[in-house]
C-alpha cells in the first residue's frame with residue numbers, strides 16, 4: 001500500500017518535467033524526494049497531492065486510485081515552503097480550520113487542536129497570530145494544520161527551505177521525532193542531501209525528470225547507482241580513472257603501490273578538516289586530486305604542503321569508473 005505511482009509523465013509545453021515515473025512509497029515511512037533544482041521533485045509531489053494533473057499514468061494512495069480525484073478529496077496534508085496562514089486567525093483557529101470546514105463537533109475540534117498544538121510544542125502560542133511567531137514556529141503550525149484532518153499522506157515541499165541553517169537543523173530533528181510518534185506516510189521534497197540523509201527512511205533521487213535511484217540513506221551513500229548519485233550525495237574527486245570521495249583516499253608519504261602520486265599543491269584548513277590538492281605527476285591525469293584528512297591524521301602523517309605523496313582508495317571505498 002502506501003503510494004503507488006505508475007507510468008507518470010508530465011510535460012509543460014515542449015518541456016519534459018517528468019518521464020515514465022514508477023515509484024512505490026511505503027506506508028508509514030518518511031520518504032525524501034531529493035535532487036537538484038528543476039529536476040521535477042515538486043511536480044511529482046504536486047501530482048501526488050492532486051494540485052497538478054499528470055499527462056499519463058496513475059497515482060494510488062492507500063489502495064485507492066486517486067488519479068482523477070480532486071485534491072480536496074484525496075485526504076492529503078500539504079505544507080509549502082512559504083506557508084500561507086490565515087493572518088487574522090489565531091494559531092489555534094488556523095489549526096482548527098480544516099476540521100471546522102468539515103463541520104466536526106466543537107468539543108472534538110477543541111480536543112484535537114489541543115493535542116496537535118502539544119505535539120508541535122506550540123501550546124503556549126495558541127492565542128497568538130501567525131505574524132507573532134518565528135519562521136520555525138510558523139512551519140510547525142503549518143504541520144499541525146496539515147495533520148489536523150488526519151491525512152493518509154503528509155506532503156511537505158521544502159518545508160524548512162526558507163529558514164536559517166540552525167533552525168532548519170532543529171526542525172529536521174523535530175520532524176524525525178514527530179514522525180516516529182505519528183507514523184503517517186510522509187513525503188518531503190528537499191534539494192539538501194544532508195537533510196535527506198539525516199531524516200529520511202528512504203530517499204528517491206530525481207534528476208532531469210527521471211528517478212536515478214531509490215534506497216535507504218546507507219544504500220545510496222554506499223552503493224550509488226550512478227555518477228550523478230555519487231556526486232550529488234557528497235563531494236567527489238577523480239583518482240586515476242575513478243570517481244571517489246575525497247575522504248575515501250589513503251595518503252602516504254612513503255612510496256607504495258598507488259594509483260596516483262604527486263606533490264601536495266594546496267592546503268586548506270576548515271575546522272577539524274584539512275583539504276589537500278595533490279597534482280598528479282602522471283601527465284595522463286590533468287586534474288588535481290582532492291583529498292580530505294582530519295587534522296590529527298595530517299599531524300600523525302607529518303604532512304606539509306609541497307610533500308610528495310602516494311594516493312590510493314582506502315579499504316572499502318566506493319568508487320565509480322568515469
Ligand SMILES: Nc1ncnc2c1ncn2[C@@H]1O[C@H](COP(=O)(O)OP(=O)(O)OP(=O)(O)O)[C@@H](O)[C@H]1O
Nearest residue numbers: 012015017035036037038039040041042043044191
Ligand atoms: N506550471 C509550470 N509551467 C511550466 N513549467 C513548469 C511549471 N511547473 C514547473 N515547471 C518546470 O518544470 C521543471 C521541474 O520543476 P519542479 O518545480 O518540479 O522542480 P524541482 O525539482 O522541485 O525544483 P525546485 O527545487 O527548484 O522547485 C522546472 O524546469 C520548472 O521550470
